[in-house]
Every structure is written in structure tokens, then in C-alpha cells.
Amino acid sequence: MGAELLLSPHSSQPMYAQIIEQVVAKVMAGEWEEGRLLPSIRELAAASKVSVITVKRAYLELERAGVIVTRQGKGSFVAAALDATRALATAEFDAQLRGLLDAAGKLGLSPRDVVARVEQALTSGRDTAPTFLDSNARNTE
């Protein structure tokens, strides 16, 4: 029990992604409540035995997604409840978007193609993507 996250260097998932996922899990479970001060980057790095730069990257992404808020000189805090739920959903959406773009890259779709297909999906109101793309979405990043 403590600042430590349950990270594994042997997992196929990159470390910074594991950190993001586990911080999100803690926030969603209510373990880390709104306004709570997160462990400092160094403290988390030392406790989890990962490099500082990896933790930094994770914190940056968490902030970008709105899950945490960093105040200069004070540290990082879990974002306000309302923002947090939305932020979590946004983080999830961003992850899906990355998966989508990776799949598009593999297919060789140009940005215009991607936008066209998305527009088509939005207007027709249902998913037009073939099923094999779903299983490949988690293959990278």
C-alpha cells in the first residue's frame, strides 16, 4: 500500500502506458480522490524502479488528457470530479483514436481517406469498418 504502482518491466505494454492506465484505474476506483496530491515524479520513479523520464512522460499525457492538473512548484493533483470523469473518457477516446490512426496507416489510407470514412460513419450512423481492424487496434503503442 503506498505510492507504488504495480508495474512490470516484462509486460508487452510500454511502462509509461502502464503508469497511465494504473493512475486512471486508481482515480476511477476512487482510491485517488479529486484534489489529491499525486506522488512526485521522483518519488514514483524511485518507488516503482523506473526512470524519471518515463514517469514524466506518463504525467504529461495524463495532464494532456485532463486526468491530472500540475501546479508549478506544488506538484500534480487529481483533477476535479466533473472534469475527471470527462477526462477519463477523453483519455479513452484518445487511445481509441490512436488505434484507429495506426490501423489506417497500415491500410495505407491517406488523411483525406480517413476523414472521408469517418464522415461516412457519422452520417450513416453505424460502424462501416470491417471487424479485423478492431482486433489490430491494440497492436501498437
Place this chain on the structure above:
Amino acid sequence: MITAISLQGVTKQYDTFALQDVDLSLPEGQVMGLIGINGAGKSTLLRLLMGLIRADRGEVRVFGQALPDAQVAVKRDIGYASDDMRLYPGQSLRWHMDLIRRVYPSWDEAYAAHLIQRFQLRPAQTLGGFSHGQRVKALLLLLLARHPRLLLLDEPTTGLDPVARGEVLDALGDVLRDERRSILFSSHNTAEVEQIADVITFLHEGRVLASRDKEAFLDDWRRVLCRGNWDDAINALPGLASVRCSPPLIELKTSAFDHSTLPTLQALGLTVDSVEAMSLEDIFITTVGKGKAQ
């Protein structure tokens, strides 16, 4: 920002080997992992930083002070452990601790006692009776207990069983907490470097092939599996480090993966099956195999 380590244009010549034009720097508070095959120059680099050898050309500085001229002042703040270092076999660990305590005012007896527990060492035992793992841990204890600002470790975990390795990494983790302390360690264990290093430096045949922020470095490397007919233009792919063919599959490893890589391949008529990040071990083997990186 204070620079813990700085090497500029450093060259050192030996009969069979030479370190050439090495440019490296490490800001305070960071961890640098040095990787390279045996004989690549890792130990030489560390000895230069300790002032044990003098470069033929170039400047070596630690905490801004030139080595080896300022070595006495600098060595007070450095902890160095290397594979070829041995303690006095006829003397006990306690004797060594007392020796270090006399020499360094920063010795922390309480922390030393804590490490003895953690490493499960017996202070009254003579070093001659220590196993390899215990000896390595004893050396590290003598370093860590005086809280040096810079740790220079030449293969600190080589030859240790996984449990002992974990204990050592744990203790190194303590060092990370202090943003004024830095670590430079060389290791064959790429997984360990991948885990705790902030900066990765890749040494090969006496030259620095790459020295970069770990995340950025790992992000540039990808293994791409595609399908299609071979086209000689594939060889011109930027950063291409290795290619393997087993028709209809083609496996590519590149060190310069970006948003233009896949379109370029597709323009050559290939379809992409998968794109994967590469482990540092894979990058290491691929690089040394081809003699190039980045």
C-alpha cells in the same frame, strides 16, 4: 542546470583499441545507461571519468572540474565500482567500512546498517569468504553509504542472480529520489537499462553511436512486417537497420520510424501487416549486427 558529466572530443588510444571523438554529457539528477558489447570502450570511459586514465585529446569534466587534474576533489563526490575491483580478502567488511568512514566525512553509519540488513551481509566475515554476489553488494554498500553525488558503475549487476539484482536496483532506486544525484552505469542487461535509464548511450568500437533520451530513442525504432514483392528501393528507406525476406513476407527494422515510413512502403506496393516497438535488446543486437544506429 548543472552538468554532472561532460566529455568533449575525447580520444584515448591503446594498442588494439581506441576511444574516438567521444562527446557526451549528463545533466545532474539523471540516469545514463551505457550499452555496448565487450571491448566497445565502456570501462575505458568510466576510468576516464574517475581520473584513473588521462585522455590523449579532449576534455573530461565532472561537476565542471577537469579530470584527472582535479581528481581528489572530484573523487570525494563520486562512487565508483567496477567488475575488476576487489576488496582485501583477509579483512572483514567492517574493516573496509571503517576505512571508508575515516576517509569520507559523508559516511552515514545508520544507512550502512540499513543496507547490511537489506543486502543480508555479515560485517564480521572476511571478504575472501564472500560469494560473487555478496562481494558486489559489499562494494555497493561501501559506495552508497556515503551518499555520493555521482555513481559510476561498471556492470553493477553482471553475474548476480535475479534476487540479488533486484536488491541492487532497489538500492539504486533510493538514489533516484534525490534530484541532485546522478548515475552512469554500464550494463549488458538491456532490460535493466530500458527500465531505469533516462538517457541511453550506445557505444560501439570506441565511438558513440547514439546518446539520447530513452523514450525518444525507443520511439524511433520499429519492426515492420509487410507483404509483397521485393523492390530494391526498400534499401533506401531512411534509418533501415535490417531486412529479412521470406516471400511473401518482408521484415524491416528501422531506426528512423516516423509518419512517412508506412506511406513510403505502401508506395512501393507493399501492404503492412504489423508495426511493433522493439525492445532495447533487439535494437542492440540489430545495431551491432549492422554496425550502425540512429
Place this chain on the structure above:
Amino acid sequence: MNWLTSDLRTVRTLVLKDWQVYQKQLAGFVAGMLLALGLIGSGSPLVAAAGALLLLVLLLVVGSYAISASIIAERKQQTGPFVMSLPVTPMDLFWGKLIANLVIYLVPFLLVGGGLVMLVQTTPLPDGTLPWLTAIFVFTLLVFCIFLCVAIVVDSEGWNVFAMLALMTLVGPYIYWISQFDTVIRYRATDVVVWGKPLLALLGGEFVLMVVAILIAGWLHARKRSFL
């Protein structure tokens, strides 16, 4: 290049370290030498001669053992890097090794020397042997000094062994040579102590030689621009 040490305290620590490491073996040698003294003072000429030989051998061996243990073994045991990683300069190590070995040798040397003088004065041994014995004694110190300087400066074990053997073989001819001195021939078997100018000059020369050897070794070591 800086001749002096960076810090006297550091050198003292280095000397203390070597002293602590070789204490036990040293005690053994001193015990052996005291035994030799006992034999010399026993009264029987044969036993005395055996004791004298034992003493001579021990004096030569203690010296070379101390040196080989502290300097050569240090290279073999690879404790060098550990010491070099301490806040010391190469010159610190030089003075540390030099002083440590001199102390380790001088302790039994002076002890035994004193014991010998007492023996000569109190036992039936003719007092006139004193100058002759002193000349031999000081010669072993000279041999030790030269061997020490060679060991510190020269890395090769082969050369060190060669130096040791060469120096030891000189002992025989040296003893023969001083035994031919006028004053020795005339007064050795008597109870009259006569030093004579040639002998005194010889002793003086030996001390000068020791200092010169140390200075040369120091100069050569100071030219080293780094440890390795």
C-alpha cells in the same frame, strides 16, 4: 608534476591500512627473529652461527615478503582499483606505499638491531663484532630500500623477482668484502669496538644510496600522469 601528497591525512590512512593488513604476518616474523637472537646468544659457536644465518635470512625475507605482499599481491588481488578510487593522487599512493613498507620493515629491524647490540654486550660474543654486524645490518636495509623502489616503479613481476634475487646474491660478496677491511680483521675478534673511517664512510654511503633510490623512484613516479 606534484611531488608532494595532496593530503597528509590521506597518506596516514593509507599507511595505517597497509599496517593493519600485514600485522599478523609481521608478528610471525618478529617471533622468528627473536628466536634467532636467542640462538645467537646461546654460547655455542655452532648454534650462534646458525642463529646468525637465520637472522640474516629473516631480515632479507621480511623485507621482500612485506613488499611482495603489499605491492605485488595488491596487483594480483586487484585491490588496486579500490584504493585508486579513494580521493588520492598517484603520488599519495607512492608515499603511502613507501612509508608503510619502511615502517613495516623498520619495526622488526630496529627491534632486532637493539636486541643484537644487547646480546653482543652481555654475552661472551666479542664486542668488536659490533661495527661488522652493523655494516651487514645496514646493508640489508639498503637491499630492502632498493627492492622497494624497484617494486613501486616497475610493474613487471618478472623484473621484481630478478631484482630481489640479484640483490640477495650481493649479500655474500658484500660480507666477504667488509670482512677484508683492516679494522675488521684487527678488531672483530676482540672486545674493542673500532669503527674506522672506511667503515663509517661505507655506512654513510649506504644511507646516501637509500635516499637517492627513493628520490629517483619518486621522480619516476611523479612523471606518471595518471594511475593507469
